[in-house]
Amino acid sequence: MNNLAVELPGLSLKNPIMPASGCFGFGREYSKFYDLNKLGAIMIKAATKEARFGNATPRVAETASGMLNAIGLQNPGVEKILAEEVPFLMQYATPVIANVAGSTIEEYEAVAEAISRSSNIAAIELNISCPNVKEGGVQFGTDPTLASEVTRRVKAKSNVPVYVKLSPNVTDIVEIAKAVEAAGADGLSMINTLTGMQIDLHKRKPVLANKIGGMSGPALKPIAIRMIYQVRQQVSIPIIGMGGITSAEDVLEFLLAGASAVAVGTANFQNPFICPEIIDALPGVLEKCGFSSVEDAIGKGHEHATADISGA
Amino acid sequence: MNNLAVELPGLSLKNPIMPASGCFGFGREYSKFYDLNKLGAIMIKAATKEARFGNATPRVAETASGMLNAIGLQNPGVEKILAEEVPFLMQYATPVIANVAGSTIEEYEAVAEAISRSSNIAAIELNISCPNVKEGGVQFGTDPTLASEVTRRVKAKSNVPVYVKLSPNVTDIVEIAKAVEAAGADGLSMINTLTGMQIDLHKRKPVLANKIGGMSGPALKPIAIRMIYQVRQQVSIPIIGMGGITSAEDVLEFLLAGASAVAVGTANFQNPFICPEIIDALPGVLEKCGFSSVEDAIGKGHEHATADISGA
Amino acid sequence: MITKSLLTIEQVNEIALDTFEMKLKATVSLDEVEPGQFIHIRIGNDNAHQLRRPISIADLDKPKQMMTIVFKVVGTGTETLAQANVGDKLDILLPCGTGYPIDKLEVQKALLIGGGIGVPPLYYLAKQLVQKGVEVIVILGFQSKEYVFYEEKFASLGVCHVVTNDGSYGSKGFVTNVIQEQSPTFDYYFSCGPTPMLRAVSQTLSDKKGYLSLEERMGCGVGTCFACVIPTPESSTSYKKVCQDGPVFEADEVIL
């Protein structure tokens, strides 16, 4: 038996590790580093209705144990992605999760509809949390009413499960999570980046052309763990967790907090082999911490173990 | 002329560097490392009406380029602080800023009143953002109506300027900043910690006894810079900035974002000499970046320099 | 007075599983250092690690300005420390905390009880006691055989019992089992180890006078942040700080 396997709506994962949207392109580049069959799933880069160029450069900056990005949803548009990018991934026995973005509810609906006409996509990750575009994106993720509305309408157009990707830039993440659960979301994906800024001391202006960007990487992990832990206590749909994962130990921490699977983003840039390395290390870490399987560990950080009096 | 001096409501600072509340106790310990006269000001540990023990331990955890704390406002109560702690600081020509906390508006008022009876406190830092107590604290900092109400009532009881300390755990920090400005705040102090969690893989429960704690340190800096930059554009009262400062370069980044002075918290734990070291390094950093003084740099990250075509 | 200084690593040895002994050369005087005190070590020199790590002083050679520490790799900080090379410098605060007040005690016979990484500070304590003419009996508890260290060193100073949780070395069980079986006589006991062990020890020896050295997660290590407080019996808000008032306390001074 494979003790890494996880069953989620629409997703039979051989292991709980997938690259995060926007950090793996459409898989071609990293497929030269290793066999993508190894991955639990692949979350591809955000799709909008039409092609977008995205923001001006610089688009990234490094922060302490993290980075800022303001790519701005650059993509060739959903039809081109389905026609030219996704077929490449069909050679792998690895489910593809499409990240759906938009500026209006109608655009979200149109992208979801296009994806539903394809048979190559296993699930939708509904991105209501992109902090890097002027319109849409994050405002849908910070207002429970809008979040609920876009979820409901995208669900109606979709023939695959919809995981709603939440923004951490909110006062009360549980409120948003409950709203999208009530609106029919099949799962949650959390968290997207936290908005931040870096200022260039010599140029006397923000480093990023977009001024503000989304912070990702290990710096974000405590925030992600806290939010997943809180949401897990009040919502019952499964959570795909992400935010600063760089090791199998981090994966277990997300499982304990209540995630059923995880995505690895920024760490791919530091180490292109990070996903397979984590997958290889995970069984050992589970065993060392006394878990028989991934399923066994999910949510276990909510039960409280008692201390022992051993001498060491 | 001292090019580090800054004038703020109630505070004539010889330099813009002060230790942050909760990271410097009441000054006694660090006074053994260096002369506290060196500091621009001192923000002392939070005071409540009665003595509080705070949370159970463990109270701190390390995160990537940051830490979590859940001290829980442990303090001997405002009267004891005024009688037993503050007099020690009176030997120094360094203004003392008292951090005022509470669970109810009445408690905040009572603490502010007690402080106003003392002549040793130069300003109040109104802590409506402590994430580590069950009641009060952060809820006042996340709701603009409550934030405005507590500010207005504390202002009415105070005879020194009131700097309201904002929580970053909000969807829209500008809204809160505007509310407290309208309620009469003399300045802002931003930001407090971002709530996070860490889970112990072996014990299968959150590391902190309080489960959730506040994240501070360099990991927080991009968030602080972004929030100060945003607030600076819409609010005119001065800002004391903080969040992850570990160097004079960081200080300049906060000044450019719009802070008029800064506080250094977590970095004191890594290096007890961090405040004097930053103060000594600041003139050189200002000069290298073309600023004649601290006042000259404040808010300068909002004007956009043009690129040059130099060969390097 | 606590100062910040650099210690040069002169030697690193793995003396038991995951357990490293490090010999450090100081440039500042170590004359004022007392048994039971600790150093607060910065990890790395960038921002990755914000908190220092408290490690007890396991041995001192004051004339030579040499210090020994012994630590177990349990996380990223101690792992980084274990990978340091001879010649590297450690940024430390020293001496931290309040040690065992042996100069103020009337003691002929002492019982030393150490558990796991609580063993190291007892070694310098034992040496100091023996030098003062005190007879020492030592009980050391470890998880299992692979983790045992310093047995011979202690044995050269007095009677030394080793106990392992799984019985893979010495007797099987906890340090408290040895206390109960051996019922040693002594004036004072001195114990260091994880809190559950100290709790068991102080309950078992509730009719004796003793000192406990506590472990608590620390922020500043110098008394400012209130991370490391432990409640005391006086009132519901009374406390001591492990980093400053401790790590060594009289057994009845704190509530474990």
Next chain:
Amino acid sequence: MITKSLLTIEQVNEIALDTFEMKLKATVSLDEVEPGQFIHIRIGNDNAHQLRRPISIADLDKPKQMMTIVFKVVGTGTETLAQANVGDKLDILLPCGTGYPIDKLEVQKALLIGGGIGVPPLYYLAKQLVQKGVEVIVILGFQSKEYVFYEEKFASLGVCHVVTNDGSYGSKGFVTNVIQEQSPTFDYYFSCGPTPMLRAVSQTLSDKKGYLSLEERMGCGVGTCFACVIPTPESSTSYKKVCQDGPVFEADEVIL
């Protein structure tokens, strides 16, 4: 194909103010590496630095598997790199990007124009061109005298003009001033330096064929993150990726 490997540092020298030359020994073959390609270097081995740093290949000795890089300390990453010791290993991605396509070009005479830290990749390019029998003319621009490096190395390969912004060495001004004054004849120009310089160069030489090597902040360095895109003339959404399609582009292929 890009691979991840470790390079061992065999030598580090400060060759100009804040400018370091590093000689690196590879364990993988460097035979496929082309002039203008870069390596993407991990900084440190903990989490403090999430992004690798792109540094051009300044010279290669393929039989000996030796590589030279030259970099200027401008921030925390290059500062950490400059503090590395001989014997340390660098975790790198190699070879990244697309270099100067000199094997596909008909060229007798080439003009090389480098600015600041854009100078290094031109050195290996110049060597390769000269080896192919191409005559090279070199113009190097630096901020000021203290930053000048590799002048003699280039001078041994062809005519080399140095210009500094402040005139403290060579002629005063920008590389474009030298182009205008000297009006050199050539078939192709090859330029590398900061974007404003490349823009000026390509405007000055708008009637000539040339290649530009661009600098852009990078995330992945391998084409997945879209951090490093540059617009191209075809449409309002058309682009190239500096890390993958570049860093070398034909001058009219991209919009600077």
